[in-house]
Amino acid sequence: MPKKILTKNLARFLIVAGICLLLIFLNPKGISGPVQKLLLEIAYPFQKTFYLAGRTISGTFEFLGSIGGLKKENEKLLKENNALASQVALLEDEKKENATLRDQLNLAPRQKFNLEASFVIGQDPQRLGSWILIDKGSANGIKAGMPVIAYEGIMIGKTEEVSPSSSKVALLSDSESAVNVNDTETGARGILKGEFGLGIIMDMVTQTEVLNVGDTVTTSGLGGDLPKGLLVGKIQEVRMTGDKLFQQAVIIPHVKYADLNTVFVIKN
């Protein structure tokens, strides 16, 4: 008897498996797009509530767990604050100098972005670890392909799928992500690629270019889809590709993607 049940169940499984695999060949997004948008619309208020509740609870736990380390952290922050204060004074001086030089060279001021602040309301629950869901969508003027930053110009990804009230942001660690970047110190150019949520690498850097550990990597603006100068991260390791034709650099992002609460979409 159990053998018979197993055969029947196996047959069911094989039918469903066949349908699932067949779905790959069809255009899954084309078929499911409207249903997905509707589901996201219905889910939006619940997602926001659950995400904020989760953040509050986990924040409370983290706070309780970190009380012991607060004193040390406070001392460290005080030192950092002092160092930053002196740096600010230096930068103020350089700002004035920069403005004077710009006047002399007749240059336009740096680009001001039209930012749309958004809350994160969901994250990749699977093992691909490469997207976040934000609470702004096409109703707020957001379109697919817009760059998304955290804090002051730190690039984290691009909007990919947009519904009226929410948008999926593909992070730089997404396997399909490809962004033109350069090493700000040496000027070396490459393409930033994600590795299935594991990390990000700067790839396709020619052998003649120089990459140093600790260098800052920013967007190069090549291709025109992203603004120039958005901070991506720092070089952690430099290595050769398998075929020894190019260099690669492992990049540490400036922000921890899992801890993002608020992000900004660059609309212009």
Next chain:
Amino acid sequence: MAQKIIIAIIIFLLVIIQISFLPNFFLSRATPNLILVILIYLTARKGMEQTLKLAIFGGIALDLMSFTPIGADVFSFMAAVLAVDYLAKRFLVTHQGWRFLIFVALIAAGTIINEIFFLFFIKTFFVLKKINNGAAMPFDAAFAYNIIYNIFLFIMLYWPFKKAEKILNLYAGRAELKTYAR
């Protein structure tokens, strides 16, 4: 019909909890799979026939809400449910004294099967759609974390499950009595 709508709403809410609540408490690349844990428990208790539709509906809902290729979770849930059904019929009936531990083992086995089939599906998708690095998709520590997290989640939910089952059985018993009385 009303019962089916309630089940659909519950699954929908579970998917939202999975995406928007649970990631706040766990490592970024590993999160317990709430729907899978519930599916494994129900399959072990009631058999595959009762959970097949839930697996399909839950899988589709999770695929749509988590932007994975449609079918990935349906496929992996079905595989897990099939394996758990087979194992539960072999071990759970004959080893009633070890019930809790067998449930834990079923959660571990179900998670492993689910992970393998999910990765297989996604890899196939990447290769067929010629998406870069498809073959290099990782099979790493997150795999082990998922097993541990699912067991942890199951342990947290085991007694509430039992309580809920008792209450539901009580209602079912009352309903039966009313039918006999008529």
